Amino acid sequence: MSNTQEILEVNNVFKVFGDAPDQAMDMLRNGATKEQVLSETGQNVGVFDASFTVKRGEIFVIMGLSGSGKSTLVRLLNRLIEPSSGSIKLKGQNITNLKDKDLLNVRRQDMSMVFQSFALMPHMSVIENAAFGLEISGIDKKTRHQRALTALEQVGLGSYAHSRPDQLSGGMQQRVGLARALANDPTILLMDEAFSALDPLIRYEMQGELIRLQKEQERTIVFISHDLDEAIRIGDRIAIMEGGRIVQIGTPQEIMNNPADDYVASFFKGVDATKTIKVKDIAQKDALTVSSTSSADVALTEASGQFAYLLDDGGRFVGVSPITQGKSSTVASLMSERLSAQYSLNASTSLKESISIVSESPYPVPVLDDKGVYQGTLSKDHILATLANN
Ligand SMILES: Nc1ncnc2c1ncn2[C@@H]1O[C@H](COP(=O)(O)OP(=O)(O)OP(=O)(O)O)[C@@H](O)[C@H]1O
Ligand SMILES: [Mg+2]
Missing domain, CATH: 3.40.50.300 (P-loop containing nucleotide triphosphate hydrolases)
Structure with a gap:
């Protein structure tokens, strides 16, 4: 929620250094380049029409x-x-004036x-x-x-x-x-x-x-x-x-x-x-997740993967448990058999930094946001496939 909030808004900001910025600004508005402005007016364009937001x-x-x-x-x-012109808004307030x-x-x-x-x-x-x-x-x-x-x-x-x-x-x-x-x-x-x-x-x-x-x-x-x-x-x-x-x-x-x-x-x-790929961008969403707090004992006989990822009410990762194919598992049995939650990755970790962790982990590694909320998993196979595509 707060993550998407734009805190700073920069709109069409120009900065011309020199004693006649107005003349330079007129030229810029009519399509002149920094070099043309400098050679014709001696004014130095520091920033040219910058617009962006920061979240x-x-x-x-x-x-x-x-x-x-x-x-x-x-x-x-x-x-x-x-x-020289343009507006800068901080938390919605224009600070330019x-x-x-x-x-x-x-x-x-x-x-x-x-x-x-x-x-x-x-x-x-x-x-x-x-x-x-x-x-x-x-x-x-x-x-x-x-x-x-x-x-x-x-x-x-x-x-x-x-x-x-x-x-x-x-x-x-x-x-x-x-x-x-x-x-x-x-x-x-x-x-x-x-x-x-x-x-x-x-x-x-x-x-x-x-x-x-x-x-x-x-x-x-x-x-x-x-x-x-x-x-x-x-x-x-x-x-x-x-x-x-x-x-x-x-x-x-x-x-x-x-x-x-x-x-x-x-x-x-x-x-x-x-180094540029973050694990959140490649995490896979298809692993089986189970609510660890569910009171209804869900029997899992036909599980899609070999591991179930246990999450609390807030979607936070609690642990991972192996699923025996063909054998019925319940939330209680998954909880009691869960492996130590030693391996996990923060969502903003780079692929490069994740490789050693994923290669050590016996299960596809859960990818978690800053609050520990489960985002998906990253497996050795998926890393190899990603590398092959790049
Ligand atoms: N006070 C100033 N008076 C005149 N021109 C300036 C002034 N400050 C910066 N400039 C000009 O504005 C342009 C941008 O300079 P700026 O210092 O913003 O660059 P920079 O990207 O930070 O460079 P660096 O990586 O070397 O720090 C340059 O052409 C510079 O000559
Ligand atoms: Mg600088």
Whole structure:
């Protein structure tokens, strides 16, 4: 329900840098390109007619080459940069015409930004750094330290609260930056190349952390990256920018299967398809499911598969039980014979990451959403068939 709610709506947003944006905007409306505008007027088009929506709880990644307009676009979202035209709606409210005070509130409460450079205050302790945004908002010391500590614990730095930034590694400093944004408890986190300065292992770890936070807290995140592996790993959807324009928006798999043009295709060239496919997209729905709480003892003599998947009233996975062909099984007997629920997959796991789990599991692995609700199963055969088709 909340998953489909659109939290941010960007409509026909343009940004022209220069002292005569109106002239440039007229040219753009009449079909001129970024290059024509630049050569004829000297005005630089940062973002060209951007329209998209971001849903509550999704990680929306913006990708593109250097200079394609990613940072400009994300700064337009919280009006660190003023749009030349177009509208931006946050939770249905148009923020493009907000006055200073209301705009400040939006930045404090709704959109926290995490930058590439750690931007920590060297003379302040870790907790003071994490509480800094709250301090600016005038929140009392006790409350802000409580919230900062909670945020530090969320990123695994609770025990470093009283260290100085220079006593932390680069990755840890970036976590403090993330904790500072989280402490604000913003509606949307804006992250501009937030992990780019980190070495690959730490970067990978931080991506995992972000995915976890997003799942646990239903965070909505707009994340800029120029790294495709990163975009595929964390992005529910990706917007690809070229020369100020958004040339394509879609799930990693959609874009990979149907790139809008050669520029987009060149990004995805050589990408391992098993990383872009999520298990929820290939889970099979035909396995036998049984309500574990059913009081009526359903006799299962002619079962379609070899395993029955037991679900509670909310559709959540409880366990899996073998079915002996020809022998009658009841809910009670299935419950008593069920195997340990050791193997399951989160719906947003990539096919690549699922392979080792499915190959170890004695039964087709149940695919579950974030709340544990059963979505289908994934078997070894089905993985092989999927790989063969790609
Ligand atoms: N303050 C500014 N004044 C004039 N032009 C600007 C300004 N900021 C950005 N631009 C221009 O807008 C375009 C997009 O820049 P932007 O910083 O958004 O790119 P980017 O995609 O974030 O690049 P990178 O990957 O290098 O960070 C570029 O042509 C840039 O020169
Ligand atoms: Mg940038």
